Amino acid sequence: MKTVARVTWLLEADMICTHLEAHGIPCFVPELYTSLVQPLLANAMGGIDIRVKEEDYERAKDILAEQSKPSASVVETSRD
Numbered sequence: 301m302k303t304v305a306r307v308t309w310l311l312e313a314d315m316i317c318t319h320l321e322a323h324g325i326p327c328f329v330p331e332l333y334t335s336l337v338q339p340l341l342a343n344a345m346g347g348i349d350i351r352v353k354e355e356d357y358e359r360a361k362d363i364l365a366e367q368s369k370p371s372a373s374v375v376e377t378s379r380d
Contacts, residue, residue: 301328301351301352301353301354302351302352302353302354302357303349303350303351304320304327304350304351304352304357304360304361304364305349305350305364306346306347306348306350307347307348307350308342308343308347308348309342309348310329310332310335310336310342310348312348313329313332313348313350314329316350316364317329317350319364319367320350320352320360320363320364323359323363325352325353325356325359325360325363326353326356327350327351327352327360328350328351328352329348329350329351330349330351331345331348331349335348
């Protein structure tokens with residue numbers, strides 16, 4: 301398994317895993333139980349890793365890169 305992302309909070313890891321799994325990519329969070337018991341310890345361990353199978357790694361990176369692009373543009377309007 302390869303680490304595709306590293307985050308600070310378990311909620312972030314859960315959101316990313318849910319997104320990847322919705323695209324058919326199973327993921328694994330090795331620090332899951334440690335983070336549930338002691339959330340601040342995850343940062344001391346270097347963050348929470350999100351891992352995927354090696355054959356899914358490139359596709360997972362592409363999905364996460366696409367997710368991080370803004371989906372809306374800023375529209376400037378004047379209010380009278």
